[in-house]
Amino acid sequence: MKKSASYKPQGHQTRGKTARNRLRRSDIFLLLTQGALIRMRDDADTRSFYVDLGYGFEPFTTLETAERLRIQNPDLSVLGVEIDPERVAAAKPFEDDQTFFRLGGFNLPLQNNESARLIRAFNVLRQYDEAEWREPIEQLGLQLIPGGMLLEGTSNPTGSVWTANVIRRSSIPPYQVIRDGFVFSTNFHMGFEPDLFQPVLTKNYIHRMIPGELIHTFMERWKTAFRNQSPMRSFGLRALFCSAAAELENAGYHIDMRPQLLRRGFLYWRFRDL
Numbered sequence: 001m002k003k004s005a006s007y008k009p010q011g012h013q014t015r016g017k018t019a020r021n022r023l024r025r026s027d028i029f030l031l032l033t034q035g036a037l038i039r040m041r042d043d044a045d046t047r048s049f050y051v052d053l054g055y056g057f058e059p060f061t062t063l064e065t066a067e068r069l070r071i072q073n074p075d076l077s078v079l080g081v082e083i084d085p086e087r088v089a090a091a092k093p094f095e096d097d098q099t100f101f102r103l104g105g106f107n108l109p110l111q112n113n114e115s116a117r118l119i120r121a122f123n124v125l126r127q128y129d130e131a132e133w134r135e136p137i138e139q140l141g142l143q144l145i146p147g148g149m150l151l152e153g154t155s156n157p158t159g160s161v162w163t164a165n166v167i168r169r170s171s172i173p174p175y176q177v178i179r180d181g182f183v184f185s186t187n188f189h190m191g192f193e194p195d196l197f198q199p200v201l202t203k204n205y206i207h208r209m210i211p212g213e214l215i216h217t218f219m220e221r222w223k224t225a226f227r228n229q230s231p232m233r234s235f236g237l238r239a240l241f242c243s244a245a246a247e248l249e250n251a252g253y254h255i256d257m258r259p260q261l262l263r264r265g266f267l268y269w270r271f272r273d274l
């Protein structure tokens with residue numbers, strides 16, 4: 001939806017708690033996996049944003065992300081979107097030529113020459129009901145450019161542990177919104193075992209840890225792998241994390257086995273090849 005005089009942000013206000021560097025690891029994940037989208041150049045008269053939806057009381061996570069992603073693309077345009085007008089007003093002084101803050105909702109406040117290449121929505125949908133999860137995901141996905149990506153996640157207060165849905169807009173007609181995968185992220189400061197992630201499962205999964213559900217089956221298999229690979233603990237938690245991932249891959253799950261992801265504590269479970 002394009003912004004107009006009658007624009008009404010879709011969604012509702014929620015708690016705005018955030019923290020400096022809380023979403024640092026989501027930036028690292030994007031830098032490691034979405035380099036092509038980050039580096040893509042805009043045409044002269046268009047802007048394709050990195051959108052941070054629901055940045056909270058203060059815009060620090062958006063500003064930190066802008067700085068990190070601009071290592072790969074100094075010209076990247078960044079848009080922070082908030083449904084709470086006071087939070088938008090608090091962020092406005094931090095705007096510059098490439099960084100913008102606007103009032104908006106799941107219907108992003110984009111102008112006609114603007115689009116979204118990447119969207120992050122962290123700790124936003126966790127405050128909605130489970131039944132409300134699917135529609136905004138589809139809606140946000142359809143506002144991505146073809147091939148664009150939405151990272152929708154839930155973290156603990158410091159961001160040391162999180163999980164996220166990876167949603168992609170297909171790059172071929174009819175440009176469907178596809179569930180590309182799911183990421184588990186830990187910096188290992190809280191140790192590591194699969195149960196660590198249960199409290200930060202995203203809204204579509206947190207109430208689905210019951211036999212017969214996809215996420216439950218996956219977590220049970222991961223726990224088995226963790227137990228089987230426990231001798232690797234003598235080489236450190238990262239080694240254990242990597243070998244449990246390898247066992248999952250051998251068991252038929254499609255895991256991104258790149259060492260630069262696994263060694264940093266990202267288990268990227270892919271649902272399909274695009």
Ligand SMILES: C[S@@+](CC[C@H](N)C(=O)[O-])C[C@H]1O[C@@H](n2cnc3c(N)ncnc32)[C@H](O)[C@@H]1O
Pocket residue numbers: 009010011012013014015016017018019022023053054055056057061081082083084087104105106121122123124
């Ligand atoms: C808990 S804060 C998360 C802040 C930050 N993303 C983080 O993870 O630290 C959630 C924010 O999402 C905003 N929000 C909720 N629904 C929204 C929507 N539909 N569109 C835009 N912002 C929304 C709320 O106003 C709130 O400030």
